[in-house]
Amino acid sequence: MKIAVLPGDGIGTEIVAEAVKVLKVLDLPLDMETALVGGAAYEAKGHPLPEDTLKLAKAADAILFGAVGDWKFDKLERQFRPEQAILGLRKHLGLFANFRPAICYEQLTHASSLKPELVAGLDILILRELTGDIYFGQPRGRRTATDGHFPGAEEAFDTMRYSRPEIERIAHVAFQAARKRNKHVTSVDKANVLETFQLWKDVVTEVGKEYPDVTLDHMYVDNAAMQLVKQPKFFDVVVTGNMFGDILSDEAAMLTGSIGMLPSASLNAGNQGLYEPSHGSAPDIAGKGVANPLATILSSAMMLRYSLNQPEAADRIEAAVKAVLASGLRTADIWSEGTTKVGTRAMGDAVVAAI
Amino acid sequence: MKIAVLPGDGIGTEIVAEAVKVLKVLDLPLDMETALVGGAAYEAKGHPLPEDTLKLAKAADAILFGAVGDWKFDKLERQFRPEQAILGLRKHLGLFANFRPAICYEQLTHASSLKPELVAGLDILILRELTGDIYFGQPRGRRTATDGHFPGAEEAFDTMRYSRPEIERIAHVAFQAARKRNKHVTSVDKANVLETFQLWKDVVTEVGKEYPDVTLDHMYVDNAAMQLVKQPKFFDVVVTGNMFGDILSDEAAMLTGSIGMLPSASLNAGNQGLYEPSHGSAPDIAGKGVANPLATILSSAMMLRYSLNQPEAADRIEAAVKAVLASGLRTADIWSEGTTKVGTRAMGDAVVAAI
Ligand SMILES: CC(C)[C@H](C(=O)O)[C@@H](O)C(=O)O
Ligand SMILES: CC(C)[C@H](C(=O)O)[C@@H](O)C(=O)O
Numbered sequence: 001m002k003i004a005v006l007p008g009d010g011i012g013t014e015i016v017a018e019a020v021k022v023l024k025v026l027d028l029p030l031d032m033e034t035a036l037v038g039g040a041a042y043e044a045k046g047h048p049l050p051e052d053t054l055k056l057a058k059a060a061d062a063i064l065f066g067a068v069g070d071w072k073f074d075k076l077e078r079q080f081r082p083e084q085a086i087l088g089l090r091k092h093l094g095l096f097a098n099f100r101p102a103i104c105y106e107q108l109t110h111a112s113s114l115k116p117e118l119v120a121g122l123d124i125l126i127l128r129e130l131t132g133d134i135y136f137g138q139p140r141g142r143r144t145a146t147d148g149h150f151p152g153a154e155e156a157f158d159t160m161r162y163s164r165p166e167i168e169r170i171a172h173v174a175f176q177a178a179r180k181r182n183k184h185v186t187s188v189d190k191a192n193v194l195e196t197f198q199l200w201k202d203v204v205t206e207v208g209k210e211y212p213d214v215t216l217d218h219m220y221v222d223n224a225a226m227q228l229v230k231q232p233k234f235f236d237v238v239v240t241g242n243m244f245g246d247i248l249s250d251e252a253a254m255l256t257g258s259i260g261m262l263p264s265a266s267l268n269a270g271n272q273g274l275y276e277p278s279h280g281s282a283p284d285i286a287g288k289g290v291a292n293p294l295a296t297i298l299s300s301a302m303m304l305r306y307s308l309n310q311p312e313a314a315d316r317i318e319a320a321v322k323a324v325l326a327s328g329l330r331t332a333d334i335w336s337e338g339t340t341k342v343g344t345r346a347m348g349d350a351v352v353a354a355i
Numbered sequence: 356m357k358i359a360v361l362p363g364d365g366i367g368t369e370i371v372a373e374a375v376k377v378l379k380v381l382d383l384p385l386d387m388e389t390a391l392v393g394g395a396a397y398e399a400k401g402h403p404l405p406e407d408t409l410k411l412a413k414a415a416d417a418i419l420f421g422a423v424g425d426w427k428f429d430k431l432e433r434q435f436r437p438e439q440a441i442l443g444l445r446k447h448l449g450l451f452a453n454f455r456p457a458i459c460y461e462q463l464t465h466a467s468s469l470k471p472e473l474v475a476g477l478d479i480l481i482l483r484e485l486t487g488d489i490y491f492g493q494p495r496g497r498r499t500a501t502d503g504h505f506p507g508a509e510e511a512f513d514t515m516r517y518s519r520p521e522i523e524r525i526a527h528v529a530f531q532a533a534r535k536r537n538k539h540v541t542s543v544d545k546a547n548v549l550e551t552f553q554l555w556k557d558v559v560t561e562v563g564k565e566y567p568d569v570t571l572d573h574m575y576v577d578n579a580a581m582q583l584v585k586q587p588k589f590f591d592v593v594v595t596g597n598m599f600g601d602i603l604s605d606e607a608a609m610l611t612g613s614i615g616m617l618p619s620a621s622l623n624a625g626n627q628g629l630y631e632p633s634h635g636s637a638p639d640i641a642g643k644g645v646a647n648p649l650a651t652i653l654s655s656a657m658m659l660r661y662s663l664n665q666p667e668a669a670d671r672i673e674a675a676v677k678a679v680l681a682s683g684l685r686t687a688d689i690w691s692e693g694t695t696k697v698g699t700r701a702m703g704d705a706v707v708a709a710i
């Protein structure tokens with residue numbers, strides 16, 4: 001089983017090192033190869049997603065990804081910015097199904113901005129379509145406006161689009177995921193304004209007929225942003241497009257109060273996947289040994305389950321993380337009075353010991 | 356001073372009636388004329404925004420709007436659905452600046468999903484551009500895909516766009532509003548992915564140079580959705596596009612826990628404006644006399660201040676609403692143990708009495 005290890009920037013190297021350590025004690029035939037990505041790759045090779053990194057990723061069964069980005073790259077031309085690496089990997093590998101669980105761990109409920117009764121036991125799966133929508137739609141660019149409010153003025157534009165089969169395949173993933181959970185799918189759209197999301201709603205409704213055992217409801221994106229705050233436990237599986245999913249998955253993650261715990265998976269039609277923490281590269285704490293490696297460690301568990309077909313190994317990692325939390329160890333981001341503060345490495349070591 | 360009164364659907368008629376009652380006791384030369392809009396207009400005249408309603412609105416100094424929409428219109432062709440009325444009014448009157456305050460009233464802090472210390476005293480102004488972006492961009496529609504993942508498949512598409520002058524004018528509104536508040540503007544974009552929002556960021560930055568006394572920062576929309584939950588009091592004025600503003604203004608409103616209290620204003624370049632509550636038509640409680648009229652009453656205060664240049668009258672209404680809250684009267688949506696539950700009319704009467 002071939003794994004491309006792409007630590008990236010900021011805290012990426014530190015947290016990925018811990019996940020690799022955990023994977024190694026599982027005694028599985030894992031062939032892990034590391035490559036540069038993001039700002040680190042740009043600095044060394046002039047491109048955030050160099051040819052050999054892309055080649056390695058394509059040839060792997062799964063990619064373990066850290067994080068990319070740093071303020072120092074903000075002034076670069078867009079094509080050279082770190083985040084182009086992640087967009088490029090999604091596109092070139094066809095990683096259309098992004099699983100973003102928002103889980104509130106029992107011991108961390110107090111860390112949420114929300115009142116405990118609203119988030120205790122929260123377990124939502126946001127399923128974000130990841131290769132379509134306004135992220136990749138053509139044409140896009142700058143031009144002189146020929147109509148609208150200010151004809152003759154400079155304008156910038158992008159194209160939102162979804163085709164029927166793109167919507168169908170993500171809808172099937174949503175309904176199948178719901179079958180293994182609480183059999184409830186909420187499809188989020190803006191069909192009252194956008195042509196793209198009228199088609200989205202129509203197609204999800206059609207696909208839903210093949211899953212009569214799953215309850216389907218539709219919600220406008222503005223309402224979804226509200227209901228996540230008002231009654232997050234209403235949701236089970238939320239399926240939506242790339243742009244709305246970007247916003248709602250982060251909102252949902254933050255509701256839990258412990259985004260440093262949340263893994264993610266991005267899969268293609270062949271179950272090849274990219275696994276990364278839900279949080280970013282946090283350049284402000286990079287190199288200090290204080291970052292929380294658990295989201296990355298839990299991402300490696302998702303990798304074992306979804307791409308490498310090793311559910312028992314995945315279970316072992318997840319059980320170990322729970323045991324470590326129960327033992328009271330906490331990195332700074334989730335620390336609270338009465339628990340023991342530890343650094344990145346000590347947290348990784350504790351998970352290894354618990355396995 | 357001419358006011359077009361458009362109650363609309365659902366609870367719209369009940370709540371607008373209370374606002375009209377309040378306006379009448381102010382003893383101002385207000386010429387109020389009522390017309391049909393939304394589903395009510397569709398049923399009576401075959402169109403959600405009939406010619407004579409639009410004419411009345413155009414000729415008025417301000418529009419007092421209730422709410423539109425009901426499930427029974429969900430199956431209509433898009434052009435006949437109630438929400439087309441509000442989109443049409445925005446477009447035909449050029450109402451590009453949407454003011455959406457998110458205020459947490461002292462007595463209602465407990466109603467928020469968030470912990471009280473995070474929202475006590477919250478006072479954010481979300482400024483949403485309202486006549487551009489993907490809401491109105493052309494072309495849009497359905498077609499056969501010629502490229503992308505599934506060439507040959509049916510696809511739907513929309514166009515996101517902003518021109519430089521459109522961004523300039525909303526940016527000026529944001530900076531000027533911030534000058535009267537805490538002198539802090541957060542511009543929300545997705546410049547790392549969208550051409551439209553790279554221009555947005557560039558132009559807001561340029562305009563910001565004319566307001567050296569105002570602090571400007573930039574935030575990606577996904578991060579903004581998170582920070583609103585994590586530390587809402589970080590924000591003062593948030594300025595963003597039509598689509599992101601739709602989502603974030605509702606999220607921010609819900610954070611306060613009392614969306615039934617939140618007014619809104621949508622202004623054009625001549626300060627003509629449309630004033631409506633932030634909440635919707637709530638068909639489930641329509642006709643029961645239990646809806647909260649305060650958001651609409653407070654919208655009429657905004658109308659007096661922004662479009663009719665009657666700041667003292669606006670102050671009187673706002674002070675009366677505060678007094679009524681302090682006296683312990685509450686409609687069902689904001690009721691809690693120890694306060695007195697009243698209906699829509701009794702609440703309007705109480706505001707009148709307090710004036
Ligand atoms: C870095 C950025 C391009 C990316 C996105 O918008 O998809 C990020 O926000 C994410 O959610 O993975
Ligand atoms: C009804 C709908 C078209 C509208 C919008 O999306 O603008 C509403 O959500 C709003 O925010 O006023």
